[in-house]
Amino acid sequence: MNPMQPSSMTTQLPEADVLNLSRRRLLGAAATGLALGLAMPRAFAQSAAAPKIGALLTIRPDSSVHFRSVFNEGGQGVFTAVAQMIGEELDIDPSRFVVSGASSGSQYHLPGARAFTGGSNSVRSSYQAMRKLGALARQMLIQAAATRLGVPATELSTEPGRVIHAASGRSVPYGEVAAAAAALPVPADAPLRDKSTFRWIGKPVPRLDVRDKSTGKATYAIDLKVDDMLLGAVQHAPRLGMEPGAVANEAAVKAMPGVHSVHRLPGAVAVLANSWWRARKAVEALQVTWSEAPAGKPSAVPADFSSAGHRAKLRSMPGNGASGETVGDAAAAMAGAKTILEATYEVPHLAHAQLEPPSAIARFNADGTLEVWAPNQAPDMFQADAANIADLPSERVTVHSPMLGGFFGRHFLYASANPYPQAILLAKAAGRPVKLIWSREEEFLRDALRPTYVTRFRAGLDTDGTPRALEAVVIGEGVIGRWFGRRPGAADRSAVEGIAGKAYAIANRRIGHLHVTDPAVIGFWRSVGHSMNDFFYESFFDEMADAGKQDPYQLRLKLLADKPRHKALLEAVGSLSGGWKRGPYSAADGTRRARGVAMASPFGSEVATIAEVSMRGNDVVVHDIWVAIDPGSIVNPAIIEAQVRSAVALGLSSTLLEEVVYEKGMPSARNFDAYPILTPDRMPKVHVRIVESGAPMGGIGEPGLPGVPPAVANAVAVLVGRRPRSLPLANFRVT
Amino acid sequence: MELTINGTRHQVDVEPDTPLLWALRDTLGLTGTKYGCGVAQCGACTVLVDGQATRACVTPVDSVAGAAITTIEAISEDAVGRKVVEAWVDKQVPQCGYCQSGQVMAATALLKQSPKPTDAEIEAAMTNLCRCGTYNAIAAAVRQAAQG
Numbered sequence: 001m002n003p004m005q006p007s008s009m010t011t012q013l014p015e016a017d018v019l020n021l022s023r024r025r026l027l028g029a030a031a032t033g034l035a036l037g038l039a040m041p042r043a044f045a046q047s048a049a050a051p052k053i054g055a056l057l058t059i060r061p062d063s064s065v066h067f068r069s070v071f072n073e074g075g076q077g078v079f080t081a082v083a084q085m086i087g088e089e090l091d092i093d094p095s096r097f098v099v100s101g102a103s104s105g106s107q108y109h110l111p112g113a114r115a116f117t118g119g120s121n122s123v124r125s126s127y128q129a130m131r132k133l134g135a136l137a138r139q140m141l142i143q144a145a146a147t148r149l150g151v152p153a154t155e156l157s158t159e160p161g162r163v164i165h166a167a168s169g170r171s172v173p174y175g176e177v178a179a180a181a182a183a184l185p186v187p188a189d190a191p192l193r194d195k196s197t198f199r200w201i202g203k204p205v206p207r208l209d210v211r212d213k214s215t216g217k218a219t220y221a222i223d224l225k226v227d228d229m230l231l232g233a234v235q236h237a238p239r240l241g242m243e244p245g246a247v248a249n250e251a252a253v254k255a256m257p258g259v260h261s262v263h264r265l266p267g268a269v270a271v272l273a274n275s276w277w278r279a280r281k282a283v284e285a286l287q288v289t290w291s292e293a294p295a296g297k298p299s300a301v302p303a304d305f306s307s308a309g310h311r312a313k314l315r316s317m318p319g320n321g322a323s324g325e326t327v328g329d330a331a332a333a334m335a336g337a338k339t340i341l342e343a344t345y346e347v348p349h350l351a352h353a354q355l356e357p358p359s360a361i362a363r364f365n366a367d368g369t370l371e372v373w374a375p376n377q378a379p380d381m382f383q384a385d386a387a388n389i390a391d392l393p394s395e396r397v398t399v400h401s402p403m404l405g406g407f408f409g410r411h412f413l414y415a416s417a418n419p420y421p422q423a424i425l426l427a428k429a430a431g432r433p434v435k436l437i438w439s440r441e442e443e444f445l446r447d448a449l450r451p452t453y454v455t456r457f458r459a460g461l462d463t464d465g466t467p468r469a470l471e472a473v474v475i476g477e478g479v480i481g482r483w484f485g486r487r488p489g490a491a492d493r494s495a496v497e498g499i500a501g502k503a504y505a506i507a508n509r510r511i512g513h514l515h516v517t518d519p520a521v522i523g524f525w526r527s528v529g530h531s532m533n534d535f536f537y538e539s540f541f542d543e544m545a546d547a548g549k550q551d552p553y554q555l556r557l558k559l560l561a562d563k564p565r566h567k568a569l570l571e572a573v574g575s576l577s578g579g580w581k582r583g584p585y586s587a588a589d590g591t592r593r594a595r596g597v598a599m600a601s602p603f604g605s606e607v608a609t610i611a612e613v614s615m616r617g618n619d620v621v622v623h624d625i626w627v628a629i630d631p632g633s634i635v636n637p638a639i640i641e642a643q644v645r646s647a648v649a650l651g652l653s654s655t656l657l658e659e660v661v662y663e664k665g666m667p668s669a670r671n672f673d674a675y676p677i678l679t680p681d682r683m684p685k686v687h688v689r690i691v692e693s694g695a696p697m698g699g700i701g702e703p704g705l706p707g708v709p710p711a712v713a714n715a716v717a718v719l720v721g722r723r724p725r726s727l728p729l730a731n732f733r734v735t
Numbered sequence: 736m737e738l739t740i741n742g743t744r745h746q747v748d749v750e751p752d753t754p755l756l757w758a759l760r761d762t763l764g765l766t767g768t769k770y771g772c773g774v775a776q777c778g779a780c781t782v783l784v785d786g787q788a789t790r791a792c793v794t795p796v797d798s799v800a801g802a803a804i805t806t807i808e809a810i811s812e813d814a815v816g817r818k819v820v821e822a823w824v825d826k827q828v829p830q831c832g833y834c835q836s837g838q839v840m841a842a843t844a845l846l847k848q849s850p851k852p853t854d855a856e857i858e859a860a861m862t863n864l865c866r867c868g869t870y871n872a873i874a875a876a877v878r879q880a881a882q883g
């Protein structure tokens with residue numbers, strides 16, 4: 001499920017109305033090539049002002065194709081995928097594309113889509129619209145070539161990058177007729193290729209950004225520069241909600257080398273200087289007295305908030321919460337069960353820890369407009385917020401979207417977790433452009449965390465060991481509710497996904513969400529609710545299997561007997577791993593090993609995961625992870641495989657190592673020394689099999705993650721003879 | 736202070752304890768070398784100092800005056816560096832790419848010192864963090880570069 005949009009967004013977008021912008025001379029592009037934009041009829045109707053239309057797709061005289069993508073690139077390969085989708089229908093090799101991130105503004109929207117990179121939704125939601133754009137552009141190029149060659153368009157075809165007249169053996173490169181095509185109307189329709197003739201969709205097309213990223217040429221927000229800018233650094237209040245009071249040494253700090261000015265901001269102090277290092281040294285030298293937040297200040301973190309105390313509170317909360325899924329009658333079925341099984345699981349807060357620290361540039365222009373450059377997954381939401389902060393109408397604000405140095409949910413709009421509001425205030429105060437960078441320590445202090453949860457399970461088994469009833473209560477706060485309004489009395493989808501919506505045939509189920517406000521600032525983290533709920537559920541599934549004396553792999557097959565898609569996937573991962581065996585057994589190197597299995601249904605895709613594990617003292621060693629993924633249908637298998645490996649690494653990192661610990665309302669870890677993440681020596685061999693079942697296209701960026709924690713934990717339980725019910729496993733003791 | 740970077744001498748007007756990373760990024764505009772942690776934990780800032788992989792975020796500029804500093808911007812001028820880059824492209828290593836300047840520099844330093852590294856040498860030298868988890872591909876690319 002996509003956490004931030006209505007579920008209808010996961011279906012195909014309505015077809016685009018394509019406009020020839022070069023013909024309208026909106027861009028002055030007629031002389032240089034063909035420029036196409038997409039019109040958004042509904043938005044036009046709602047907007048009194050004339051719509052701005054931007055060139056989504058431009059074909060230049062050298063036949064290169066330039067595309068402005070409303071979906072931002074942060075490693076997930078979306079720029080390459082859009083080039084494949086458009087190139088397939090336009091009939092030009094995706095390697096001829098130059099793709100960049102679109103700025104804020106509806107001129108770059110696809111019809112019906114918000115400017116939004118998340119929910120593993122980019123490719124699956126735009127698949128038809130992108131292809132149609134390519135097909136229409138191809139028709140126009142053919143039409144222009146027909147005039148040029150003096151033959152009917154019906155005699156023409158295309159080969160990659162050229163229009164071909166087979167009868168006379170003549171051909172014209174796209175670039176040579178792009179200017180002429182720019183003068184033509186957009187055809188009413190253009191046929192799409194049959195899937196069986198695809199050259200690039202479905203193929204492991206090389207990524208467009210790999211060479212630049214291997215030679216240091218790729219630029220991220222943190223690398224950008226505008227003329228005359230000052231560099232800014234901040235020191236945040238140690239506890240969110242406190243405000244800066246007296247500064248003991250302001251004059252001394254102002255006299256430090258390169259310092260331009262010292263500023264007070266909401267919840268922070270800042271220094272502007274002529275280099276970032278000087279700004280940072282100076283801001284960290286400031287001796288600030290912080291005043292406590294006034295009682296009842298919303299969003300202030302309580303001074304007595306500790307992770308251990310908060311989880312004890314979650315464990316002690318009575319009740320079953322609001323229903324997120326009810327099937328059959330779990331309570332009644334429980335009463336007739338032979339065996340009742342109960343267990344409580346928990347997970348900590350997690351940091352995003354994307355490798356690029358957040359930054360932002362803000363520049364007020366002479367014409368009264370504001371430009372912001374900031375890492376973002378939602379430029380229009382940032383634009384509206386930036387306009388508020390700057391007190392400008394939103395059409396006077398542009399938010400640019402540089403390539404992301406990792407995101408995993410970090411770069412949505414989270415009040416107090418984004419640096420651009422500070423950059424805007426500082427640029428206004430200084431009367432010059434400001435580039436603000438958060439140090440890694442400030443980033444750990446203000447990141448929006450994956451929430452912490454406790455989940456209680458209860459299961460009733462029949463005499464033959466088959467589960468007949470399952471109850472679960474997820475206790476904690478949902479991220480959708482935090483940022484988009486909580487509906488009291490209703491379960492938050494982002495809190496129950498992964499426990500609700502399971503495919504197993506358990507006739508009676510009730511999955512509840514018991515809301516308890518999380519004292520920390522919480523946000524979306526790769527795979528959202530699935531990041532913990534599949535750990536909870538698939539671990540408890542093995543407990544049910546053990547209690548009923550069933551093999552956990554066989555019990556899964558049995559409960560998926562009437563779900564052919566899931567059953568096939570489980571069998572696929574079994575065979576990929578050389579045949580299911582649980583262990584423990586001795587490996588060739590003498591280590592004692594075991595395997596765990598888990599299934600997940602995240603973001604429209606299906607995933608089955610097996611992990612092979614041994615123990616070295618209290619340390620969990622993961623040797624191999626096998627993943628079978630069924631995204632329905634695919635655009636680029638190489639990108640899918642790379643994304644699965646990436647998601648496995650992050651999932652394993654959270655399984656083994658990661659935990660944000662709060663004491664006295666403050667996080668203990670402020671850098672990677674105290675918040676360890678997965679290192680290369682702990683990376684297992686990852687084996688991926690892609691299964692194309694033909695189901696509707698699912699997501700790719702997140703689905704590889706959720707199966708990893710339970711697969712590893714299930715293997716550990718076999719090896720140790722005791723079940724880990726909380727993460728990270730770094731805290732799990734063998735004896 | 737004078738620094739020799741990618742074969743060119745530069746005068747940089749910074750305090751002597753300024754980390755090399757910020758002299759590169761802020762003063763000289765060489766932004767291919769990345770800031771990730773500032774405390775020698777992640778390796779995003781890896782450069783070569785007299786051929787050795789060095790974490791520039793904790794290297795004061797006055798400690799490298801007179802040394803030959805190589806950054807990612809000059810990677811293609813080095814025969815080993817070119818081989819590493821080609822292996823990186825061939826194995827499609829980068830995801831977000833933010834750590835990859837440092838990874839490529841660390842691999843180049845390794846292969847300059849040890850052209851046919853053992854798996855243990857690769858593990859000992861390639862310790863930079865990658866939040867996108869490209870570790871399998873990095874190891875494969877290092878092995879390929881060592882063969883080529």
Ligand code: FES
Nearest residue numbers: 771772773778792
């Ligand atoms: S920035 Fe130097 S090691 Fe992380």
Ligand code: FES
Nearest residue numbers: 831832834865867
């Ligand atoms: S590729 Fe993103 S951190 Fe390594």
